[in-house]
Every structure is written in C-alpha cells, then in structure tokens.
Amino acid sequence: MTDSSVPASRNSGAFTPRRKLGRKLAPWLFLAPGMIMFLVYVIIPIGQSMWISFFQWDGLSPKSWVGIENYIELLDDEAFYTSLKNNVIWLVLYMLAIPFGLFIALFLNQTVRGIRIYKSLFFFPFVISQVVVGLIFSWFYAPGFGLLFELTKIFGGEGIAVLANPHTVTYGIIVAGLWPQIAYCMILYLTGLNAVAPDQIEAARLDGAKGIKMLWYVVLPQLRPATFIAVVVTVIGALRSFDLVSIMTDGGPFGSSRVLSYYMYEQALSEYGYRMGYGAAIAVVLFAIMMIFISGFIWKMWRDERGL
Template identity: 55%
Template sequence: MTSIWRRQSGWATPTLFILPAIILFGVVIVLSSLQSLWISLHDWDGMGAMTWVGLDNYRELFGDPQFFVSLKNNLIWLIIFMAAPPAGLGIALLVNQQIAGMRILKSLFFVPLVLASVAVGVVFTWVYTPGFGLLALIFSAFGATAPALLSDEHFVTFAVVFAALWPQIAFCMVLYLAGLNSLSSDLIGAGRVDGAKGWNMLRHVVLPQLTQVTFIAIAITAIGALRSFDMVSVMTQGGPFGSSSVLAYQMYEQSIFSYRFGYGAAIATVLLAIMAVFIAWYLSRIIRAEARS
C-alpha cells in the first residue's frame, strides 16, 4: 500500500490538498449559482410554493427602467474603481521608501482597510452632511455652501463611490507593498548598472515584476465594484428615488422587502453573468499578453 502511494504521490498529494477547496467552491459558489438560476425561473415569495414562470422574470427585468439605472450605476462604480490600482501603486511606492517616520505614514494609509464598510459609510455620511460635515466646513471657509450630495440624484452615486474608493485604494496599496517587497534585487541591480532610474526603472524593471499583483488588484477591484452593496445600503438605501441603487442592492430590495425572490434571483443571475464576462475577457487579455512576451 505504501509503495502504491509513493508511486501515485506525484498527483495524489496535491489533489488531497486541493480537494477541500474544490468541494467548498463547488458547494458555496457553483451549487448556489445553479440554485439561484433555478429560482429565477419561478415566482416565489421565499416561503410558499414556487410557481414556474420560465423567462418572465428576465422579460420584466429588461423592461424595468430601474434595472438600467442600477446597471448604469454599476458601470460608474467600475470605471471610478479602476483608479484604485494605480493610486494604490503610487502610495505603495511612496511608503516603501526607507525614510524616517514612513512606518507611521504607512499605518495611516492602512487604517481604511481595517475599518468595516459600515463604519466607512457612516463616516462619509457625516462628511457629506450639508450643515456640519467636513465638506460643509471646507466650503464655508471659502464663503460657499456645500451641496447636499446624498440628496442630489445627479451626484449621489459619485459621492458613494468615492467613499468606497478610500478603503479600496488601501487594499491595493497593501497588495503592491507585498509585491514590492518580493522584487528581484538582481534585476534591480542590473537595471541600475544599465543606467535605469526613475520612470525607466519603474516601467521596464519594477512593473513587469508586478504583473501578477496588478492582475489580482484589478480583478478584485472590478468584482468589488460590480457587487457593491454595503456602502449604498448604509449611505443612501438606493435613494433618492432609486438613483443610487446598484444591481446588488436592487436584488436585495426586491427579495427582502418585496418578497420577490424569483425576480431578485434573476437580477443576481444577470450580475453573475456580467462578472463572468468581464473576468473571462480580462483573463484572455492577460493570457495573450503573456504569450506575446
């Protein structure tokens, strides 16, 4: 038995280590997604019997103006959130310098990451408060009146996104700090011998070694933007008049408050499909780029 195990250990040992993760992923992600797809084909209040309606939930969804408002807001989240990886890289390059007091600065930039999203949402709600918030104090210093951002349907989504961007930048900073600490000193030294410094060093020596970190940062940032929920729930509850709602919050609202779990599952399925298309497109670009290099 021992000899058989030794002969098969080349594939058996890694399989045993990977198997629990595969089972967990299959149950939590794949099975849940299939169940959500099945529920989306029914009319269900979450408690009684499910009634088969086929694609009716999807027909109603694509005829619902609120769906397109939520989809547009998700795209705004995605576009603005793409500023997090380069901003995180810039801060990481700054705090990675061997300068006195830089550890304190690094800790200050790290603070948003350890705060709960609910806490960040509450803090920024105070910041945006027109009467006494930080934004009101800044405007009053110049003799102006601060706008009520969370009550303005044209600016509310941007206000919420910029609040959520603060901890996301901190997350990307931590990723890039880990990447910078694992750079090859031989390549850095070779670059210096060749006269590379400043931008040339960053572009031709440092960034190529951070490709995997950049991939993780962009992928997680994009997924975070598409599944955004908690900040919207804390700061606006989708208001005013649904103008700041996103797909995840609309799904929650339809399922929990309107008892339309089939319709909410249809929204969840569409959101999953959008994520899958984006990730597949991004992976294909990464694979083609690595193949060319």
C-alpha cells in the first residue's frame, strides 16, 4: 500500500496550478535571452536609425530637426540613384547563387570515390573571409599582371581592366561575391538533400519519374525550407554588399560601383560626409527594400504551404 501510494501522490500533483504555470513560463524563459539580444541589437537600432533620419547631425554636435528633408534630398541625388541601380543589379544577379548551389549540391550528393575531396573544394570559398575574396579577385582582374587581364590580352588583343571600367566594375564585383555565396547555398541544399524521404524517391521511380520530373515534383518540394533560407540570406547578402565594394574599388571608378550600404557609409562615417541623418535615411531606404523582398517571399511561401 505504501509503495503504490507514493507514485499516486506524485501524479496527483503533476497538474497543479503551480506546475502548469511553470510549464507555460519555461519556453519563454529559454527564449528570453535571445529575445532581449534581438531587441537590444536589432529592433532598437532600427528604431534609432529611423529617428536619426529626421535630423541633421554630424555625430558630435546637437541634432537639428529637419523632418523629411533628408528623404527629399535623396530624390535629387544622382549618386543615390546610381547606388540604387547597382543594388538592383546585385539583387538580380546574386539570385544565380541559388540554382548554381542546387546543381552543385545535386552533383555532390553521390556516393562515389573521392566525393569528400570534391565537397571540400567546393566548400572552401565559404570559409574564406570576404576581405580575402576581394583581394584574390582584385589580383585576378588587375591590369598588367592579373590572370583575366592576360587572358583577354591573348585572345582579344587588348586586356580588359574590369575594375577600371565603369560599365564592367559592378559585374566584376558581383562575380567575386557569387563565389562564396554559391558555396553557402550548396551547403544548405546538401543539408536539405540529406532529409529527402527515400521512400518518396522510390515511389516516384516506380511511377516512371526521373531526371527533371523527379527533381521538380519530388525533390524540390522537400527542399523548400532550404530554398527559403537560401533566398533570404542571398537577398540580404546582395543588399548589404559593402565589404567587397570597399576592398575592391572603394566605390570607384568615379562612384560607379557604389551600392546603398557603401554610400550610407560614405555619407555618415567617412571623412567626406559625417552626415549621420542623411546616412540614416539611406539606411532606412535600404531596410525598406530588404523587407519588401523578404516579406514578399515569406508571403508566397505561406500561401504555397496553405495551398491558396
């Protein structure tokens, strides 16, 4: 009787109001540190940037309220439109990282001899710093001794100085950025391919599906989580493309390779600007563009999941 009464007494207290409250609070206690960090380092800075964009401020002297004058000035700023155009080019071409990453992942998702070596070679660009990537491609494009310059000199008669030409400089930097971005998308898809249900693959083979049909109707639907992360990260990477521009061209030649993030830095923090309010206005525009693209993709994914 004594032994049977012990578990009964324990079970009787399993659903007391105190324990119910503890179970409800436990998830929030685990989430609290991350939520606090997100609030302090993301939400509050975004709000402060929006607030500063309504002021004229050099970062040291007292702020001067100017309302929406910084945004009005953006409408007549030719450098802003150049930066915006380059960001659109970045966004469009950077999306190539997703299909290229998928195809490389499909190639590497095999059990053949030496596949680990191939995986390591394709994974290598992802672990390299953006600074190193920028330097490597700067030497690759360099007039006089760069490999690309020498190759175009051999086949075309005249070498092409990619980073010195306003019409080609943006595309040259994008190629440099695509190298590690493709590797990142490849890793995401390799992880997703490991979670593809083998029974669905076998069932599709029995139904006669293969090649493109197998990929489109069976594999890709199971890779939606990986595709979602790849798109979000690629969009963010395309719109915040500051480091490669800074390292490879410093916004040149003649400001033709500027993007919004670099132009924001020039206006707010460089020796040519110290216009915190104007830089914050550029940051707000960049944030709005980013949120439009990401929110639109999330909305489409949500509708597809619900079959609307």
